[in-house]
Amino acid sequence: MTLIKDSGRVSGPYNLPDERGHFGPYGGIFVAETLMEPLTELRAAYERYRTDPDFIAELDHDLKHYVGRPSPVYHAARLSREIGGAQIYLKREDLNHTGAHKVNNTVGQALLARRMNKPRIIAETGAGQHGVATATVAARLGLKCIVYMGAVDVERQSLNVYRMKLLGAEVVPVESGSRTLKDALNEALRDWVTHVDDTFYIIGTVAGPHPYPAMVRDFQSVIGREAKQQMRELTGRLPDALVACVGGGSNAIGLFHPFIDDCDVAMYGVEAAGDGIETGRHSAPLSAGRPGVLHGNRTYLMEDEDGEIIETHSISAGLDYPGVGPEHAWLKDSGRATYVGITDAQAMEGFHTLTLTEGIIPALESSHAVAYAIQLAATMRPDQQILVNLSGRGDKDINTIATREGIRL
Amino acid sequence: MSRIQNTFAALRESGRKALIPFLTAGDPTAEFTVPCMHAMVAAGADIIELGIPFSDPMADGPVIQRASERALAHKMSLRKTLALVEAFRRTDTVTPVVLMGYLNPIESLGYRNFVERAREVGVDGALTVDLPPEESGELLPLMLEAGLDPIFLLAPNSGPERVQEMSDLGRGYLYYVSLKGVTGASNLDLDDVERRIRAIKEISSLPVGVGFGVKNAEMAGTIARFADAVVVGSALVSQIEAFQDSPDQAQAQIVDILRAMREAMDASAARDA
Numbered sequence: 001m002t003l004i005k006d007s008g009r010v011s012g013p014y015n016l017p018d019e020r021g022h023f024g025p026y027g028g029i030f031v032a033e034t035l036m037e038p039l040t041e042l043r044a045a046y047e048r049y050r051t052d053p054d055f056i057a058e059l060d061h062d063l064k065h066y067v068g069r070p071s072p073v074y075h076a077a078r079l080s081r082e083i084g085g086a087q088i089y090l091k092r093e094d095l096n097h098t099g100a101h102k103v104n105n106t107v108g109q110a111l112l113a114r115r116m117n118k119p120r121i122i123a124e125t126g127a128g129q130h131g132v133a134t135a136t137v138a139a140r141l142g143l144k145c146i147v148y149m150g151a152v153d154v155e156r157q158s159l160n161v162y163r164m165k166l167l168g169a170e171v172v173p174v175e176s177g178s179r180t181l182k183d184a185l186n187e188a189l190r191d192w193v194t195h196v197d198d199t200f201y202i203i204g205t206v207a208g209p210h211p212y213p214a215m216v217r218d219f220q221s222v223i224g225r226e227a228k229q230q231m232r233e234l235t236g237r238l239p240d241a242l243v244a245c246v247g248g249g250s251n252a253i254g255l256f257h258p259f260i261d262d263c264d265v266a267m268y269g270v271e272a273a274g275d276g277i278e279t280g281r282h283s284a285p286l287s288a289g290r291p292g293v294l295h296g297n298r299t300y301l302m303e304d305e306d307g308e309i310i311e312t313h314s315i316s317a318g319l320d321y322p323g324v325g326p327e328h329a330w331l332k333d334s335g336r337a338t339y340v341g342i343t344d345a346q347a348m349e350g351f352h353t354l355t356l357t358e359g360i361i362p363a364l365e366s367s368h369a370v371a372y373a374i375q376l377a378a379t380m381r382p383d384q385q386i387l388v389n390l391s392g393r394g395d396k397d398i399n400t401i402a403t404r405e406g407i408r409l
Numbered sequence: 410m411s412r413i414q415n416t417f418a419a420l421r422e423s424g425r426k427a428l429i430p431f432l433t434a435g436d437p438t439a440e441f442t443v444p445c446m447h448a449m450v451a452a453g454a455d456i457i458e459l460g461i462p463f464s465d466p467m468a469d470g471p472v473i474q475r476a477s478e479r480a481l482a483h484k485m486s487l488r489k490t491l492a493l494v495e496a497f498r499r500t501d502t503v504t505p506v507v508l509m510g511y512l513n514p515i516e517s518l519g520y521r522n523f524v525e526r527a528r529e530v531g532v533d534g535a536l537t538v539d540l541p542p543e544e545s546g547e548l549l550p551l552m553l554e555a556g557l558d559p560i561f562l563l564a565p566n567s568g569p570e571r572v573q574e575m576s577d578l579g580r581g582y583l584y585y586v587s588l589k590g591v592t593g594a595s596n597l598d599l600d601d602v603e604r605r606i607r608a609i610k611e612i613s614s615l616p617v618g619v620g621f622g623v624k625n626a627e628m629a630g631t632i633a634r635f636a637d638a639v640v641v642g643s644a645l646v647s648q649i650e651a652f653q654d655s656p657d658q659a660q661a662q663i664v665d666i667l668r669a670m671r672e673a674m675d676a677s678a679a680r681d682a
Contacts, residue, residue: 020543030512030539032468034564034589036571176474182465189467194590196566293512293539294465306486307517308464 014260016330021210021297024333026326029209031296035189038196043211045116050218055111062107063222066140067097069104071223073230073387079357079374086380088373089239090360090390091227091255100363100392101223101251102133106202108219110137113200120199121145124188126153126181126247127317127365128160129392130204135169145169148187150180153317160396178311181321185295205248206325209296213325220254227387228258235385241266241376244389245368246339247283247319249328251391256337266338269328270372272314273341283312285324286332286339299326315344315400316364318392342368350374351394351401363392364400412505412533413558413581416455417616417637425678426633427582428453428671429618430663431509431642433460433476434493435485437653443496445660450504452664453671458536458640461490461510468538470593472643475650487514487523491530498531505533507560507581512540520548524555534558534581542578549578562586565605569612576613582638583613586621593643597622603635626666630673634681639674641666 021027029039049055063069072095076088093101106123113121121138123145125131131147138145147164151173154161164171177183185208192201206213206220231239242259244252246269259265274282282288285300292301294309302310302322314320331337342350347364350371355361362370366389373388380386394401402409410418420427430449434442446457462480466473487510494506508527515523515537527535535557540548542561552559558581563572565588575583587602588594602619609617619632620640629639645663652659 028544029541030544031541032538032564032586033541033562033567033571034468034586036541037564037566037568176471177464177478186465186467190470190591193468194594196589292516295467296539298516301513303513303517305517306484306488307514308462308481308486309513310464 016327017210017214021214023327023330025291026299026329027210027213027297029296030293030298031209032193034193034196035209038192039209045112046211046215049112049115055115058111059108062111063104067103067107068095069222070226070230071095073227073234075234076358079354080377082357083374083377085377085382086240086384086386087382088377089231089385089387091223091387093223093251093389093391094360094362094366094393098133098136099395100129100133101220101254102130102204103136104222104254105204105216105219105250106130106133106137109200109202110141110143113143113202114141116200118198118200119143120195121202122148122188122191122199123202123204124148124181124184125204126150126184126320127396128153128157128164129318129396131169131171132160132163132167134202134204135164135167138169139167146191147171148174148184148191150174150178150184152179153181157317157396159399182309205250206253206327207248207295207297207299207323213297213327216250217253217257217327220250221257223251223254223389224256224258227255231387238262238265239385239387240380241268241386243268243270243369243373243376243386245270245319245365245391246286246324246328247272247321247365248323249325251389253325253327255389256331260336267331267336268372268376269337269339270368271339271341272316272319272368273343274313276343277341281313282341283314283319283321284341285322286328287341291329294323297326299323299329315347315404316368318363318365319368340372342371346371348401348404360390361394362390363394364397366391411556411558411581412503413456416505417582420455426636426674427455427616427618427638428629428667428674429456429458429638429640430454430645430667431458431460431640432645432649433462433473433480434490435462435480435483436476436646436649437479437656438483439485439489439493441656442493445663446497447501448660448664449667450501452667454504454667456505456507458507458509458642459490459494461487461508461514463511463514466511468591470591470643472593472647472650476646479653487518491526491532494532495530506531507534507536508532509536510538512537520551524551524557527557528555532557534560536560536562536584538562542574545578553580560584563609565589572609572612576615579615582616582618583609584640585609585617585619585636587619588622590621592621594622595624597628599628599631602632606636626669626673629670630677633674634677639670641670
């Protein structure tokens with residue numbers, strides 16, 4: 001049994017959150033009274049089904065035959081050779097149905113929604129990946145689906161908006177606040193509070209009130225569980241370091257969680273440093289924010305001196321969020337994981353490097369992880385290994401990249 | 410006795426119910442707020458709920474969301490909201506003021522700073538929308554120690570155990586959210602509200618106010634028959650929005666609405682007496 005240290009105190013195997021959803025001082029349930037009952041109902045249902053053999057069998061079946069799991073781990077040998085440092089391995093979540101890790105979670109939550117007899121699904125989305133993954137499973141199960149999306153994001157992610165509509169979802173542009181992901185989350189919570197009786201809210205990341213951070217983590221942990229076994233098969237041991245991008249942090253937690261008690265495995269979460277942390281134009285609450293309460297949980301936030309949430313910036317819409325999952329806040333404070341920033345420009349470089357050396361076009365979100373892994377590998381020996389979560393494919397970002405590079409398609 | 414308790418005791422004595430208007434601090438300007446609070450009192454308000462603007466008001470409908478946005482556009486904050494209460498208290502030492510808002514600005518200021526400053530300027534209570542009793546273990550004792558009444562929300566789906574819990578932990582009054590939805594929603598079933606209020610009053614001896622969706626004098630009059638207080642927010646704030654370029658007119662509209670509500674509430678109380 002491995003032990004981890006928190007604030008100088010040695011504890012047993014990692015088993016957070018506690019009963020009320022706390023990861024140390026983070027997480028919890030900070031919502032208006034009307035949401036307490038549906039959250040209690042959701043907690044009870046999740047507790048019941050997470051160990052229910054029929055539920056697990058159905059989930060496993062769907063992950064295998066619908067999502068296409070297990071996703072492979074790929075040794076990026078040419079990239080590794082060019083860097084001349086550690087060997088880089090990629091967990092290929094980009095090969096999942098719908099092109100990202102998001103579907104691991106929506107498949108799970110949709111099965112739960114059906115068991116709870118909730119015919120109406122709502123979701124928030126930023127880049128549109130979670131919206132598409134939600135619309136996809138709703139179409140398959142014949143559930144009504146409404147996706148809230150900031151008006152700014154609707155504009156810059158028109159392809160995903162169209163995909164959601166093709167899948168039968170209603171996409172509602174959110175005009176309040178900064179008209180981005182955080183406002184879409186506010187609006188989804190308002191919808192939920194108004195339709196609590198027939199509606200299931202599928203949150204796309206490891207944020208929100210308990211049990212969402214733990215539930216979404218559990219559904220995404222299939223990434224780390226598979227990767228652990230695959231690395232053992234491929235290399236005979238566990239990797240020296242894990243690298244994943246962190247917006248809300250669902251792909252990162254999905255990879256990290258099964259490794260938390262393996263103390264020899266270092267963990268790096270890569271936040272979006274945008275134009276650079278020093279410019280203030282970024283989306284890196286763990287690197288440059290402070291603890292506060294938003295969207296139902298306590299975590300690190302981007303806020304001003306009055307506690308108002310401030311606008312974030314990243315080239316990657318999927319990382320453009322002022323908060324972060326509370327478990328990451330805890331992993332940061334406890335020192336178990338390290339959080340670093342990668343700028344827009346560095347992410348672009350990572351994007352091109354992976355595309356040209358390995359023939360894999362990563363999502364801009366995942367490009368942040370790739371860029372950091374390249375830096376990290378250069379400081380390590382060739383007999384060491386880094387496992388990168390390639391959380392999504394880059395097709396959705398082609399327009400953004402072309403525009404940034406002054407190319408008209 | 411706190412100012413809120415005094416207010417409810419005096420109302421009980423005279424067989425009347427509390428009228429509690431809400432406005433967002435600094436909406437549309439910082440200069441508007443204090444004179445409007447005084448005008449509300451003159452029009453028959455018994456307690457004033459003053460909204461702390463927040464960038465992400467998850468429990469509010471569009472009307473109060475936009476009020477927050479208008480106030481934040483000129484940098485209204487919790488600190489400045491407290492300064493507005495201080496200004497109000499210079500000429501009104503009787504009418505209770507309850508701050509209503511979200512937790513993050515309070516966390517940002519620091520719990521201890523917040524309660525000390527709130528007590529200093531003459532705040533009487535605070536209603537923190539996204540702070541359920543489960544998470545209030547740190548703030549609550551500080552508030553009680555400072556003589557600030559914690560006001561809790563009750564919803565249509567709060568079971569009897571929760572009503573009991575809020576009743577034990579809360580002070581001043583309980584705020585019953587009259588529907589499953591956000592502030593300013595429009596589908597209020599008053600018969601259902603009445604049943605719920607009667608059930609709550611069997612459990613709790615605290616006064617119970619009804620809010621979220623109270624639109625006009627007629628509804629206020631009906632609610633006053635079975636509840637101890639009527640809270641009105643969006644109906645007033647929408648006047649500020651409609652007349653944001655002519656603050657005098659916005660205030661006049663608010664005064665008219667409150668007078669009509671006061672009259673209807675007193676009439677229904679007199680009829681029942």
